[in-house]
Amino acid sequence: MDFQQLADIAEKWCSSTPFELIAAEESERRMDFYADPGVSFYVLCPDNGCGDSFHVWSESEDCLPFLQLAQDYISSCGKKTLHEVLEKVLKSFRPLLGLPDADDDAFEEYSADVEEEPEADHPQMGVTLLRRSMTEEKCSLHSSCTF
Secondary structure (H helix, E strand, C coil): CCHHHHHHHHHHHHCCCCCEEEEEECCCCEEEEEECCCEEEEEECCCCCCCCCCEEECCCCCCHHHHHHHHHHHHCCCCCCHHHHHHHHHHHHHHHHCCCCHHHHHHHHHHHHCCCCCCCCCHHHHHHHHHHHHHHHHHHHHHHCCC
């Protein structure tokens, strides 16, 4: 994939994140990103635009430790796309950006889709029925098992 296509992918990704693509140097195949409050990193892109040879780094000592997750992801097996790498970087920087954990978002979306069952008129009735059915099961288990 040529570098301009990668830069277009990065611009599109930035449009849905707090990051800006502040520099794209084709000769170095490097893209620099920045988000307030002072979160910065860069990506070095491989010549073919896909694969496990992307490289992410930050010149900020405050940001660098947060990139470990993305660096581990890149070095793991399998080919990675630029979009996948950028998504992992975003997940890595969520604490610095003051964003909720990605897992929290997924849970909120899931729980918002789930319709709650209407409450019973007598909430204790369900507990009583459950106890009764468990007692019946226990009795039937005792009669079928020999000790």
